[in-house]
Amino acid sequence: xxxxxxxxxxxxxxxxxxxxxxxxxxxxxxxxxxxxxxxxxxxxxxxxxxxxxxxxxxxxxxxxxxxxxxxxxxxxxxxxxxxxxxxxxxxxxxxxxxxxxxxxxxxxxxxxxxxxxxxxxxxxxxxxxxxxxxxxxxxxxxxxxxxxxxxxxxxxxxxxxx
Amino acid sequence: xxxxxxxxxxxxxxxxxxxxxxxxxxxxxxxxxxxxxxxxxxxxxxxxxxxxxxxxxxxxxxxxxxxxxxxxxxxxxxxxxxxxxxxxxxxxxxxxxxxxxxxxxxxxxxxxxxxxxxxxxxxxxxxxxxxxxxxxxxxxxxxxxxxxxxxxxxxxxxxxxx
DNA sequence: TCAACTTATGTAGTTAGCTACACAAATATA
DNA sequence: TATATTTGTGTAGCTAACTACATAAGTTGA
Numbered sequence: 312x313x314x315x316x317x318x319x320x321x322x323x324x325x326x327x328x329x330x331x332x333x334x335x336x337x338x339x340x341x342x343x344x345x346x347x348x349x350x351x352x353x354x355x356x357x358x359x360x361x362x363x364x365x366x367x368x369x370x371x372x373x374x375x376x377x378x379x380x381x382x383x384x385x386x387x388x389x390x391x392x393x394x395x396x397x398x399x400x401x402x403x404x405x406x407x408x409x410x411x412x413x414x415x416x417x418x419x420x421x422x423x424x425x426x427x428x429x430x431x432x433x434x435x436x437x438x439x440x441x442x443x444x445x446x447x448x449x450x451x452x453x454x455x456x457x458x459x460x461x462x463x464x465x466x467x468x469x470x471x472x473x
Numbered sequence: 474x475x476x477x478x479x480x481x482x483x484x485x486x487x488x489x490x491x492x493x494x495x496x497x498x499x500x501x502x503x504x505x506x507x508x509x510x511x512x513x514x515x516x517x518x519x520x521x522x523x524x525x526x527x528x529x530x531x532x533x534x535x536x537x538x539x540x541x542x543x544x545x546x547x548x549x550x551x552x553x554x555x556x557x558x559x560x561x562x563x564x565x566x567x568x569x570x571x572x573x574x575x576x577x578x579x580x581x582x583x584x585x586x587x588x589x590x591x592x593x594x595x596x597x598x599x600x601x602x603x604x605x606x607x608x609x610x611x612x613x614x615x616x617x618x619x620x621x622x623x624x625x626x627x628x629x630x631x632x633x634x635x
Numbered sequence: 636t637c638a639a640c641t642t643a644t645g646t647a648g649t650t651a652g653c654t655a656c657a658c659a660a661a662t663a664t665a
Numbered sequence: 666t667a668t669a670t671t672t673g674t675g676t677a678g679c680t681a682a683c684t685a686c687a688t689a690a691g692t693t694g695a
Contacts, residue, residue: 316523316538321607322597323590326502327519328610329495331540332617334682336488337651339622346623354651357489361478371673376478378493383652385675407660407673428485430629435484437625438616439609445483447606448490454600455494460501461508463599467592496652503680516681533643545682547645569643569690 326460340431347427349420350394356428358387359417362397367412369402488622502593509589511582512556518590520549521579524559529574531564 317324317331340353357377362368365376370388374381388411391397396417402408413421439445479486479493502515519539524530527538532550536543550573553559558579564570575583601607 314538315540316519317540318611320519320522321594322601323518323594325597325601325607326495326498327516328614329491330499330682332610332613333488333491333495335617336622337492338683340488341650342621343623343626346627352650354489356485357478357482360482369673370675376476378477378479380653381674382654382676386651405661405673409674426630426633427626430633431622431626432483432485433629433633434622434625435487438613438622439484439487440612442609442612444606444609444613445487447601447604447609448494449480450602450604451494451600451606452490455497459504460498460593460596460600461505463596464505464589464593465508467595468588471588471592471595492652499681500653514680531643532645542683543644544646544684548681567643567691571644 343427343431349423351396351424352387352390354387355391355396356424358391358397358411359413359421359424360428362411362413363421367410369408369410371408373411505589505593511585513558513586514549514552516549517553517558518586520546520553520559520573521575521583521586522590524573524575525583529572531570531572533570535573 317328337353344351344353358373361373361376365372368376370381370384373388374384377384388397388399392399396414398412398414400410400412402410479490499515506513506515520535523535523538527534530538532543532546535550536546539546550559550561554561554573558576560574560576562572562574564572
């Protein structure tokens with residue numbers, strides 16, 4: 312018997328435990344950048360890595376690639392622009408679009424960032440060990456895409472009620 | 474090659490993926506309560522279940538059991554009190570303490586809530602299948618408690634730099 | 636017994652997601 | 666070609682966690 316009530320709840324508390332772990336890691340990531348004297352936030356690596364690969368993307372394209380809502384992306388990129396890490400220019404062909412790319416400032420610090428991300432990847436790999444956690448997450452996300460947690464639960468309520 | 478950039482990032486994006494899954498499930502849980510006509514929020518089940526078991530607890534005790542900060546607990550219980558699901562009384566022995574317990578309203582709807590949570594537990598169990606996901610989470614949380622993600626990463630930066 | 640410390644609660648302000656709505660630009664269609 | 670629809674971006678307002686600070690009540694020890 313542990314004093315961690317979430318563990319006791321078993322499957323019911325899955326979402327809460329996933330949230331607890333991710334919150335803790337994200338918070339620790341924020342501390343790490345601060346410790347290293349960088350004005351970078353934990354979720355920016357997604358945009359950095361994506362734009363390193365794709366060179367120039369619109370808000371909607373970033374939103375689709377990261378599977379996050381476009382208001383979330385706007386909030387992230389506005390901070391990154393303000394801090395000088397992204398360039399933004401209006402698209403010539405389509406006046407609605409804003410095209411984002413990495414700034415020179417970013418290109419200068421990129422080697423340092425890569426070292427941090429490499430070390431972070433190693434840290435997660437050490438934590439996860441030889442387990443197949445990432446494959447499990449693939450499976451869970453695939454199942455959640457097929458049928459939402461609400462749908463699954465409502466179906467179970469239905470069939471339990473028979 | 475998938476169009477989900479987070480998957481491509483492998484271990485590096487673990488925290489982001491855990492967040493994405495938990496956010497999705499929590500959001501779906503909110504919709505479910507709404508669909509069922511209940512004015513209950515997704516994270517309240519933790520307090521309901523805990524107080525069902527322990528009868529009467531203070532803010533700090535709830536905070537410890539759920540491993541959440543006390544301001545988070547205050548925010549949750551204030552809403553639950555406002556909605557009539559919790560009773561609060563001042564502790565006689567210790568005037569600083571607020572003692573929380575389940576209200577009659579809660580006791581009346583509890584059977585219905587149990588059905589929902591049972592169905593939700595089944596839903597998660599179906600999603601997780603025969604895997605050992607919960608044990609993996611136990612392991613990861615234990616390792617994170619020993620050494621934070623920041624510490625792990627900084628150590629790796631150090632040793633990579635040699 | 637009273638000052639210093641500790642503990643329990645509460646408040647303020649931050650970050651990170653989200654949906655719903657607004658609006659402008661592009662495209663499609665009658 | 667003019668109107669209607671779609672698409673891309675942006676804003677407002679929501680939830681949920683956190684830390685840091687404030688305050689009040691208990692406890693301890695000189």
